[in-house]
Amino acid sequence: MTLIVAWIGVDDKKTGKEVSSLYIASDSRYSIGQRDKFDYGIKVFGSSKYPEIFGFCGDVLFPSIVLGQIIPQIDSGILLNENDNCEQKTNKIFNFIKTSLENYPSSFLGGSFTILHGTRFEKIFKLFKISYFKNKGLNMEEIPLGNISTKTYSDGSGAKEFDENWSKIWDNHRHNDYRTSRAVYHCLTKTLDEIKDPYTGGLSQIIGLYRIKNSRLFGVVNNNNKYIYGKLSSEDINSESIEWRNENFERFDPDTLKIIEGAQRQPLQEATP
Structure with a gap:
């Protein structure tokens, strides 16, 4: 089934609070039953020419095929x-x-699925959910984004564990990262580190939108190793062509594997009692 999460970053402007970024992140596991798994599965997608990002959970085959056609x-x-x-x-x-x-x-459908579509027109960000259930068919609805930096959506078989961590720790006004976009990513990485759901696993993968340009794929730095879509990047790749983040959602230099000079360090602390 997987774990998929969406969240926003909000800035204070003279005209009020405005959404400045929209992210969709997931785990990296494809599974058939509880025994067979592949932890390099692509679950987030983005357009290089338009401000469109996508992610899915549930059935793997149809969403991956159709998004592979759409992009x-x-x-x-x-x-x-x-x-x-x-x-x-x-x-x-x-x-x-x-x-x-x-x-x-x-007969090809393995069950229900949900496809998230994040988009931007001018300065307006929106998030839509397209869901399929056998007894309901295909439906679409808009997911309200609000005007605070926080989680906007979570789904999949791993969502229960994520939501429990979120409500107990990060969605707490005593937490240092309360109502920040990085809090959602902190919660995601902690959940994946401790996940019990057999259908959720591997490292996180992230796609995002900012106010300018189009989709941005993020590389993940974990234990001083670089990963893209859950796969260790041991090949001779052009690391500087994308942005890299560590488990604290800090910007990392992919060559030195150190926090970029001038990047704000983000605390990773739990709420005080």
């Missing part, structure tokens, strides 16, 4: 137009998923 068509300028607002974009994506599902063999 290239977005990047090629086929599916979306630059003047489409958030609602127009997600409606086009929903209809693409709907027609694909109508032609998909029902």
